[in-house]
Amino acid sequence: MQSYEVPAECVRLGLASGEEDEAFRSKFRYVLTRLRPLAVPELTTVARKVVDEYDVPALKQILASLGMTGVDGEFKDLIFAANGPKPDVVLRDAVTNRQEIVRNAEYCLMCTRPTAAARRRRAGRSGP
Known part of the structure; x- marks a missing residue:
């Protein structure tokens, strides 16, 4: 993926938007900056979208290790x-x-x- 494509892809996957020049400096840091504030349920939602669209076996394995979730993809507190x-x-x-x-x-x-x-x-x- 090209640097100029990263901001739009992040937004499409549900992450916060940012400046294109930030992605040109470092695609990794651009994405990490948007993932850091998210809690596990939000991270899981983004990860499931990524796995649905891209071939990422390691991420698929991590998601499988999280165990069962509800229909909405979130854990429920009891x-x-x-x-x-x-x-x-x-x-x-x-x-x-x-x-x-x-x-x-x-x-x-x-x-x-x-x-x-x-x-x-x-x-x-x-x-x-």
């Missing part, structure tokens, strides 16, 4: 707090990652909203 016996949680639908508490639910509080950390990861930020 958070619960028990005030008594530990709840029995089962996976009702492995594709959508839908869980159900089948025993001791009365002792359990389950949070179904994204945590602050998950919201920051999706927004590409870190910190408290």
